[in-house]
Every structure is written in C-alpha cells, then in structure tokens.
Amino acid sequence: MLTVVAEDGHEGYAFQSPDVIRPSVVDKYLRPALVGEDAFYRERIWQNVEQRQRGSSGQLADKALSAMDQALWDLAGRALNLPVHRLIGGFRDKIAAYGSIMCGDDIPGGLATPDDYGNFAQELVSRGYTAIKLHTWMPPMPGAPDPRNDVRACAAVRKAVGPDIALMLDGYHWYNRSDALYIGKALEELDFLWFEEPMDEASMSSYAWLSANLSIPVIGPESMQGKYRTRAEWVRGNASDILRTGMLSAGGLGPVLKTAHLAEANGMNCEIHGNGAANLALCMAVANCVYYERGLLHPHLDYDQPPLYLNAIPDPMDGEGFVHASQLPGLGEDINFDYIRSHAID
C-alpha cells in the first residue's frame, strides 16, 4: 500500500505490488516529487514524475506512476469528504458490469473446454450479469493458441446465454492477421460486441488493417507503451473503433481522463480496462464508456470475498448487473487498517 500523507494529516492510499512500488522506487522517484509539494497540484506532480521515467531504465513503471496518482486523488477526495467521481464531475451513478472470465485452463470443472465457458457464462447470467467477456486459452495451456477453439468457446457461450447478453472476446494476443480476421468474422456471426487485442499491439498497422476488414468494433490499445500519446496515434491511424485505457497502464486517473477526452473529441468510446476502486470511479465520471470490467472470474473463485486488506470489495454488483458509485470519500476503498498495521513489515 502506497500512502501519501499531507501536512494537514490527510492521507491517500493506493494498492500495488511491492515489486512495483518498492522502496528504491519510492525513495528515488516519488518521494522527491511529493515532499514539499501541494498535494492538490496533481498535474504538476504527475508531469514531473513522468519525465523521470525515461531516465529510470524501466525502474519507474507506469504502474508506479498510476499508484502515485491514485493515492493523490484518493487523498483529495478524503480531504474534501467527496467521492472521487464527484470530484472529477460525475456522469452516472451506476454502470453495467461485464463479467470478465479468466483465461482458459486445464482444471476439471474450471475453464478447460468450450462447454466449461458456456456453463460458467450461464451461471454468471443467473447472478445478474448482462455482459460477459471471455479470455481464452494461452500458452502454456495444451493446444493453445487455437483460433478454432477460441471460436468454439465463444459459440458455446452465445448458445448458453442466448441473444440478449453482450459478449466480448479478449483471447490470445499474438495471432497473425489471418487468424485474427478469421476469429473476428466468427464473432460477427455470433453478434459479439467487441474484439480485443488479438495481435501484438506494437503492430498498429495490423490493427488498422483488421479494423478496416471487420464490422465488429476492434478495441485497443490496452498494453502498448505510451499512455495517451499512443492512443492518439491509434486514433489518427484508424487502428481501432473503441479506445482502451485503465489504471494498470495509463499512469493514473489523470491520463485515463485524457484518453477518454481524446476519444470523445474523435467521436469514439473509450472503455476502461480492469477492475478496482479507481477504475470504477473513472467509469462513473467518463461519459463515453459503457461497461465496468468486473473480474477476473473463475468457477472456483469467489470474487465477492474481499481481500484481507479490505473490509469490503469496492464493486459489489446488484441483481440486475449494475455496479454502483461509491459514496465513500476518496476512491471508496474500505481499507482494513488494523489488518495492514498488524501485518506490516519494515
């Protein structure tokens, strides 16, 4: 947990892997930019720290920048006693979630076969989900990648849930153009809502080619380096129909908003990648997104069980498939400080 403390005692928090916000990163890059600064000067702090990334030889990751920005927004919301989506300027009170199914596996009763996907999707619909996204099999799973098996899983899910559930595919990320086109055409037949990252995103031209050859919306980029600047190139290059960004790769709430604004100015939606309190707050503030990504989900896991460091999950879903805006100040994470204190290491 990254904690930013203001002089007046207000605090902001962000959870991130200790590999990402390890002490050397905090000491070398974050602390010098934060100590002595006005915590409400988020843009100046962010710009200053971002410019340290290039010289950091990869040590200052986008995720670390995200964690810092997230903690600053959380601090602002907590200090002002205001949920962050209302601090940004709210757009909605609730948003439909898509159940984001984990990658395929070889576990009995898990996600080993197309029928496993179909059965689990049916189960998700019974819980209230109105939209479902599949992640399919990737190496080292036996037989993966296999475009035909991906399509089989998608067909099994469509058959299981009927025509009224929105479906998306986010499968193997290194298909060639032909395989991606084959899958995309099949998804059109299956009335899928979007097709996500079937190829390496470094080849933007491949995405422009794919988007031009498919009627199903292609969404991206998600994992390509370069934050909102890369997204601007994708817009100019007509490389996708829907932009994509989120707290994991954008570098913070500020950059997610910049990407959403870039998309809106260009008549495009921008869907938010990933779950968690910050992405949820962004979904409540961004006009041109449609879904919240709830997951990852697996038949053997209980997503609704909070992790030990939280008293409650930030994104409970109602029976109609909606996740509601948090009313808590800041990003709305209900943190179990007792647990964290008693399990802290030096």
Next chain:
Amino acid sequence: MLTVVAEDGHEGYAFQSPDVIRPSVVDKYLRPALVGEDAFYRERIWQNVEQRQRGSSGQLADKALSAMDQALWDLAGRALNLPVHRLIGGFRDKIAAYGSIMCGDDIPGGLATPDDYGNFAQELVSRGYTAIKLHTWMPPMPGAPDPRNDVRACAAVRKAVGPDIALMLDGYHWYNRSDALYIGKALEELDFLWFEEPMDEASMSSYAWLSANLSIPVIGPESMQGKYRTRAEWVRGNASDILRTGMLSAGGLGPVLKTAHLAEANGMNCEIHGNGAANLALCMAVANCVYYERGLLHPHLDYDQPPLYLNAIPDPMDGEGFVHASQLPGLGEDINFDYIRSHAID
C-alpha cells in the same frame, strides 16, 4: 450573472451577457437540466444540456453552456473551499501574461498607426509584460484590411520592444491564402511566436496549407463551431501547430480541459483564448499552455480598474509580467454582491 444554487445553500456564479443567458434560455434549457440534479455531476449535466443545442435553433449558445459549466465549477470550489485549479489538479502557481492589444482604430493617440502600436507596446513592456499580441485593423476602419499595414504594425512593435519580447499577431480573419502566407513569412522574419486566425476557420484545408508552408506556428481554431470535436479534426488534418480553445467558445471548463488533453496526447500545446477568472484557473491547471491572454488593452483604457460588479479584477499582474493563481475558493472572482443586489432588475 448566472447563479446556480445547491440545496445546501452553496452557490456558483458566472457572468455572461443577458443576451446569452436570457430568461427563456435559462428556463427552457438550463433550469430543467439543473433542478433536482447533483451539482457535482457536472459531466452528466453538461452532456444533457449540450444535446439540447441542436434542437434549440441556435438559441442555446456555446456561451450559455459555458456560463452554466462555469457556475457549476465555481459552486464546487466554493462548496469545498478550494480554488478551482486545485480542484482540477494544479499545474502552476503563476503564468506569464501576454498583453492582448485591441483591434486598430482611427482614434488620435489610440491605435491608428503602426507607430501607435509601437508606442503602446513599449508602454506595456514598461509595465512588465514579456509578451504582446496585436489585433490589427478590421473593417470598417479606413483602409482595412491591408496585409502590408498589418506587417508594418508588427515591425513597429518588434522595433519598439527589441528582440526579447514574445510577439503574436491576431489580425483580420478573412484573408485569402496568399495574403496569409505573405503576412506569415513577414512574421517569421520578425521572429513572432505564433500567427493566429488570418483566414476563415471553416476552410480547414487552408489552414493545413498555411501550416505546411510556414515555419512560424499557426494557432487555431478559435471561433469555429464544434468545440473539442472540431479541434480533433484540426489535429487529424494537421491544420495548426498549436490548438486553441477558451471559455468563450468551448462550452465550459470541462470542454477546455478535453481540448487541452487532446492536444497533449498529440504532442501539441493548447493555448487558452480570452481573459477572466475561468480562463485563468484553466491556465493554472493545464500543463501544455504557456500564456494567459490579458486584455484587451488600449492606450485609453485602464484594464486594472475592476468592473462595478467586482471588488477586484481576477488577474492582477506583477512587475515581471506574471499573473498568479487565485487563492479564493471557486473561480476566484471577488464579486460585489451589494452592487449587484442594488442594481438587479426583475
């Protein structure tokens, strides 16, 4: 003055011409979107009202939308006891102002000749300005428009202020391509910083042509309909080197931020058009702008004298040419409520 009152008694204000926020506009478009809403749901309110513009037959102007959004940001800042630039997330505490000289006239001792511009520019430098923008002669001034006279005024100013003052030109807006190119080449010789709106902005192709043929940065669009969406087209069309937006035409602080973000994602600056508390707050929050437009200025007018409805101007300048961020809650306008109350009409 447009006033938005929240249920808890907090208020936000925006000044705009009574022609723009006349009662029928407020009653028909603004009031229905605001009453019963959460005042912190700025994005939802804005999107709802903006969609009423098309059906309003021009009655719901961008300026009215701007005034509404401005009042909502002001309300949020006042309710949270926070200056708006820190609510957005601050980037700077002060910004260099350019003295924005009024259009040419035929008034003795005014702006009737190139030398008048030179003399006034010298006077502005002595007040602390480090940057100056000229508006030159427009019809119905005798002899206007005249590209050669525009260049003469620019040359007189450069000669008067020396090489270290940043200079910009924003002259007649309906030159043809040849005249615009002639002026632009002259501005390059005179080491001007940018060249603003020499042609009708509806001809985006003319701007792309001009930008391709000049090394001096071309800035725009400023007055073209379409808010951030038009700016996105200019980016895609390489129609300008610097984007431009501001409270007068953008439709509010939110859309100005969207345009600045669009520009930043595309590696461009976005300069803020116009003066006033809202534009100043935006200058303090936007990373990719360089100047605040202070003016319009004229030898016979005292810009530092507040209008009767304000106790102080929002943008006093220090001796080194900087305007500082307001520390007042909201947009920082120090409103003379007594004056307004005693001069209100039904």
